[in-house]
Every structure is written in structure tokens, then in C-alpha cells.
Amino acid sequence: MVEGSYSIGGALVGVRSTSREFGRWLDHALAAHTSSEKAIPVYSVVIAEPTVSAGMAKELYHILYKGTIAIIKTPDIRTLVRTLLSDLEMYLFVDRDDAIFADMNVVTSDGVKALVPGSVVPFIGTLGRRRLGRTGLTLPTETVVAIERSSGRVVPIRPMVEVSAGALDLLDDVAPADGQDPRMVVEQPLSIDVLVSVGWGTDPVVPVTKGLALYRLGSHVANLERLGGGAIEGVLPIVEKARCYEVASAKPAEMLDALLQIFRTD
């Protein structure tokens, strides 16, 4: 196990990994943020080690944990790194005013775009890639979203975490890039069709009022203090245009079914 400490947005963030190569790579990639002060590990990166089992090809997964939660499990090291870097951006959101930042995720299915609380994706992710793959859902690479204040569209996050030039190209030396992961990255402005929140009711899915949906979406805004009420006005267009639902807090399979039910609803 190797550990690195990085200073990001005034926070001291520790990352540990099972791979010495990954640890070296991360130190290089985040050289601008390296801290000599030892941080408590927030993230753990498990890099899959190639194994030979009776000649059978076996898909290998790399896993990124935040605390005890696996926020992504993927065969593609680049996808894992994109997820890690997007999560690190969160430490800088509180001081930013170039967009509204929220710990929400875009999940898509058949062209329908849903904005769901950030905790939902890793939760249903525990069901496994094959099961999720059969549903037709596309999960996000990023753990957070940026919302354009003028339009309420989800827009690409302008990265502020400084990554050393060319570092991403060196990832192939850390782990073989033989895995594919069709997760989505927000690369252009997106309009949201469905807004999902998690409630305390027992019904798996219920429509919620626009007021409650706005309040719940607002509660996920990371730079609320910086933007004030303007943040809530900024996300209002999403609420006004989207269908708004609440899913019950339940087991992963039940929450997945609830999400699929929403996607199937016109």
C-alpha cells in the first residue's frame, strides 16, 4: 500500500493505492498539489492485478473508494482517474462562482437524461456492471455536475485541479488499457429531462412538487454560500422543465428498479 498527500483548495487530501506504480503516477500527475504534510487517506485506489486462472480471460476491475464507499468499479484505468479527478474538483467548488456545482450525477437511458443525487450511482453500482449493463442505463464518469447559471443546463466542468501535462498519457504504463467502460462524460451542455431526489416515503417512485424538487436540488449545491439565492434561481429552469420524482430510500436493486420505472414513464 502506498500513500500520497495533496493540498487541494485548502484541504489536505490523502490517496492510497495498492499499486506502487499508480502511487508514483499520481504523485507525478498531481505534482502541483503535493504536500509534505501527511494527510488522512480519503480515497483508496485498488488497481487490478492481472491473474491467470486456468487460461480463462477474466475482466479486471480497478476500484476507487471514497471512505468505505466504492464510488467506481471499472476495467478502464482512465475512467477511474477521471472519476477521481472530478471528485477532487469538489474541494475547490466552495470558492467558485463560474457555475453552480452540485453533487448530482447525470444518468441516461435511451436519450433521456436524469439528474440524480450523487449518492445513488455508487449505491446502484454495487449491483455490478453486467446487471447494470443489461438495463440500458449509462452511468456517469464524474461524481459532480456543473450547472450553467443562465440556462440551467448541465455543462462541462472547467477543471481547476492542476494535472501535469501529459500525465494521462502515461496511464498505460500503470495498468493495461484493455478495458472498456461506456460511462458518459458531460462534454457539451445538456438539458435535463428528469430530476430525481431520494425521499423517506415507502412508495418506490412518486412525483414530487416543483417546490420540493427545487429545495432538494438546492440542498446539493456545493457553492451555495458563495452564490447565495442566485444558485437556487440558477437551478430553477431545470426544475421547471424536468419531470420531478422522488425514489424511496431502499435497497440498491429496488432503487435501480425505481429509476428504470421513471425512465419508462413518459
Add this chain to the structure above:
Amino acid sequence: MAGLRPKVRADLVVIEVDSEAVVYDPEEVMLHHLNPTAAVVFKLCDGSGTVRELSEDIAEVLGASVNTVLRQVRHVVGQFKQAGFIEGYIPKPTPHAHTHAHADSHTDSPPDAMEVPPHGRSA
């Protein structure tokens, strides 16, 4: 006394959507959700009338009994005081940052229940 003619703080930011409202409190960095009844009461709390007078106005518009409306308005104004919306009242501490305010009791949430995600309350 501020409590006799309730007046909501001028620095609160109110975003109305349909007949509900979301209130942002910049001092507490907290969001509050107001259901339609609470949103109406919030708008009327401008320091011009007592709770009874507000209730009489609402009762007249709704064609409802003043006493029934008065009970609900008192309850909502009480929640506003607890939330620190009314001038002269300090918000009571809550374990989280967001709340909801409900004016009536025929919802799944009890009337005083404060649903609390990271920044707020609901009334």
C-alpha cells in the same frame, strides 16, 4: 413588538415555484421549503398586520372559518419564528442545514417535521 405584527427579514431570498416557495437564508446558509399555505403566510408577513388580521384576510379569500385559519397561521408563524424568518427571532439550532415547513397536518410528514438535507428546512 415584532411578534405581534410578524415581519419576515428583508435579507431572505424567496424563489417561488408554482404555489410553493424556497427560501434561502444567507445568514444561516440554509434553504427552507414552504408549501402553498406557508408560502401565502410568508408573503403576508410584512409587518402590516397581526396574526389574527392575517388570518382574517386569508379566511375571507378562502371562505373558511377564521378560527380554523388562525390555528394554521399561528402554527406556520411559529415555525417561521423557529427558523429565524421573523425579525427579532433567532433561529433555533437544527442538526442539519435545510428544512421544510408545512401548514397543515394532512401530509405524510408531521407538521413540525423538518426534513433536513445538507442545507435546509421545509414548512
